[in-house]
Amino acid sequence: MGAQKASEDGDRRIGRRALIVGGVAAAAGTAVLARDELARLWWRMPGVEKPREEGAVDYADARWVAASDANWRRADRPDDFGIDMVIVHVTQGSFDSAVQAFQDPGHKAAAHYIVGQDGRITQMIRELDVAYHAGNRDYNERSVGIEHEGFVDRPEDLTDEMYEASARLTARICARYDIPVDREHILGHVEVPGTDHTDPGPHWDWDRYMKLVRAARTAQAAPSGSPSPTAR
Numbered sequence: 001m002g003a004q005k006a007s008e009d010g011d012r013r014i015g016r017r018a019l020i021v022g023g024v025a026a027a028a029g030t031a032v033l034a035r036d037e038l039a040r041l042w043w044r045m046p047g048v049e050k051p052r053e054e055g056a057v058d059y060a061d062a063r064w065v066a067a068s069d070a071n072w073r074r075a076d077r078p079d080d081f082g083i084d085m086v087i088v089h090v091t092q093g094s095f096d097s098a099v100q101a102f103q104d105p106g107h108k109a110a111a112h113y114i115v116g117q118d119g120r121i122t123q124m125i126r127e128l129d130v131a132y133h134a135g136n137r138d139y140n141e142r143s144v145g146i147e148h149e150g151f152v153d154r155p156e157d158l159t160d161e162m163y164e165a166s167a168r169l170t171a172r173i174c175a176r177y178d179i180p181v182d183r184e185h186i187l188g189h190v191e192v193p194g195t196d197h198t199d200p201g202p203h204w205d206w207d208r209y210m211k212l213v214r215a216a217r218t219a220q221a222a223p224s225g226s227p228s229p230t231a232r
């Protein structure tokens with residue numbers, strides 16, 4: 001377990017936390033702490049998680065806005081769950097409405113990234129963590145989800161800037177986790193088993209997108225993406 005006894009002269013706060021964690025271990029099965037309290041504590045145990053930095057992003061061109069933690073689950077990917085898929089979504093709303101929805105604890109869903117029609121990228125959940133975006137637990141655990149600003153029935157929403165920015169992002173993710181650049185591993189939400197969602201819709205140009213991802217992957221190939229997060 002790794003919980004340590006607080007020493008008399010140790011930091012009081014840390015000592016108390018160690019005691020709480022120890023108490024959780026001792027009282028397993030009893031309702032000493034609420035379930036969500038447990039969920040927040042387990043990852044604090046030594047050796048479980050990678051260091052995290054407030055505001056850090058996994059993609060240098062993204063800006064960070066935190067999603068509500070009700071819309072994702074803390075994990076330690078790719079060590080606990082391997083990542084072998086990128087899932088493409090369309091928001092059915094504006095960029096800002098998607099950001100707001102992902103900040104809303106009642107929304108019960110969020111993707112790692114949102115790409116705007118102007119090519120801007122906001123990251124809202126770390127790739128370490130499991131975002132609730134695919135409507136399928138297994139696919140959520142194995143994938144990175146990317147939303148695109150627009151409506152599935154409006155082809156004009158799918159701009160050049162958006163395709164290009166998204167393709168660079170996807171290429172970087174594929175490089176980071178050694179994901180093959182093909183349609184088995186880069187798929188639409190509609191292709192996730194059990195989903196009732198239709199995005200990214202009939203106007204999403206897969207041939208064009210995959211070509212752009214391949215080109216970006218080749219261009220980025222030389223010194224491949226650093227696995228460490230970039231603080232902004």
Ligand SMILES: [Zn+2]
Nearest residue numbers: 089189197199
């Ligand atoms: Zn979707």
